[in-house]
Amino acid sequence: MVRSSGTPRAQRPRVSGRTQLRRALPAALLPLSLVLAACGSSVGGAEEAEGDDLKIGFIVPATGLASATGLAMQAGFELAVERINADGGVNGQDVTYEIQDDAGDPATTSQIARRYSQDNAVDMLFGTITGDTAAAVQPIADEAGMPFATAILGDPPVCSPYAWPFGESSRQLLAIQVANLMEDYGPRIAFVGSDYNFPRDYAEAAKELIEANGGELIAEEYSPLGTTDFESTIGRLSAAQPDAILAMVVGSDAVTFTLQGAQFGLLTPEMGYEGAPLDSDYFGAVSAVTTGREHVVRWADGLEDEDSQAFVEDYVEETGLQVPVSEVAANAYYAMLFIAGAINDSGAGTREEINEALAGFSFDSPLGEGTRFVDTEGGGHLFQADMLTATVTEDGYAVAEDHGVVDDVTVSCQ
């Protein structure tokens, strides 16, 4: 296993001594690798992903703007691999993986994916957080005929038979978000988002669903990423007199908008508020404003089933981080269990066989009974799992309602 040397140690989740030894070994072998490389050898490049064992190329923004989410995903992924290997591995052998830090930069992501692909040393790819980095990987995975799983994107940027997005789609979220907001607050919904492709696609899907439910999208506001003053946006939203605000403002902007919205009297308890700012990533920063509100999720650390609680306990012990546990960590965790189950079930060994195994597999987990992928209209896949309404509490997210699977095959990938 090789690790990126660029990952700050203090950011990494805590690991066991045995794992540390495994991680230290490549560093010790690095000088030898450099000598061999200088002599024209292809270090590791000649190795084929042969046999029935599973080798995964993991790409994570362990540094940079998306690093908090990336590290959560990494922790969930590694916990799953530990569990899989403790339970006997895949096809009777331990799952192995290689981790590279792309820092959330699509150019770096592309280089990493290309190297994984050219080395032919991995059976499948897993990871990335942002849509642009996933889009950088997908053509390379397609070219190599290699499955590529993500833990956060339900609407992958590129529809592909090799794309396996374990996140929920916009419409799976919105179907419940819109219904909840209109039922609890009223039919006049205003939308605010960061100004890039995904929030605009999200608003378009929201508008369709709001109108289909007899409501009205009365305002749409977008702000460039990195906006520090939302006063004018808040003023326009207030002037529209909405019953509820649907927000797809991300990153630090989610916190800035929420804080300023409360300071300017927009986000009162009487005003509905749902969307990305209520995600667990921002819980510590905005819980004073969001506590008591409902938020639609696929998994919450408030799920009381034994498996989820064991995962939460392991996650907190491994990382030292406090709850609420990020949803993307659970997505990565159960995604890996799904993948291992699919391969064990079919005995798949090659990339194509793994791809086929993922398509036909059905898996019971806290994400739902019989979770599976379905084909989408654009030629990709969409993960079918339960959707939940959780209530934001002072301690985390308490599950209020399980909506079951929300059918959707209309993802917005190009």
Added chain:
Amino acid sequence: MELALSCITQLGLYALLALSLALVFGVSRIVNLAVGDLAAVGAYAMVATAGLPFGLRIVLTLVVLAPVLYLLERGLLGRIRDGLAGMLVTWGIGLAIRQVFEVVYTARPRSVTEPIAGSTTVLGSVYPTYRLVIAAVGLAVVVAVLVVAYRTRAGLRLRAVADNVEMAALMGTRPARTRALVFAVAGLLAVLAGALYSPLLGVTPAMGFSLLIPGFVAVLLARPASFRGAVLAVALVVALQVTLRRYFSDTVADSLFYVVVLVAVVVRANPHTRRLLSWSARPARPARSVPA
């Protein structure tokens, strides 16, 4: 009225940052690329000291960081005479600050609780009280620094070093010490800006980058050694930015803002404009004797 209040609030923040940039550039001819990251230091100091009274947290932060900034200048920037090299050093300082925060706090956004809640009615406009308070504090500090710079002996030494460092040294001023002191004061202005405005922002390691633009534009538009000019320029920049955002969507407003700024910078860099500005600022020459 709301437009005016919005301008004043933003001016409180950006005047502190622009003056910070102008002070360092004035005496050292170094563009301090770490100014936004120093603001982030102020914001994270508020996160780290949560639980203590807000005012005490700010005072503690400034007291602790003053010697650190002084030593930073003496240790890293003091011997650099090349503006580009100095700029790269400040870029490195900013990078180090961001990395430290990312390691210690991760990139997950934090928040700071505002010490004063509620709203105040100003000439019929209801406005968050805390915004009014920090705008007043920020602008009062800016005025105080300008008074020191233009009305005291210490300010005279500062402007002497900014105008002609060799001449100032010959007249008994110690430029190295002045530069270090100015860097410390300028750094504290940025830290203060970050601390005061932290309850309005999502606090992240990269937050400083978002705060840079108006200050940089102001320094570009003002004369190098003119601290008053930098404050005046940032007032115009903020007024333009806030007004555009009032009447256009944020994205369109930002696009128009950059177009106007680009034109202004090009005009400002034109030799004829520079000559006009230098004439307006040139002191009267002494009368020369007429040859017989």
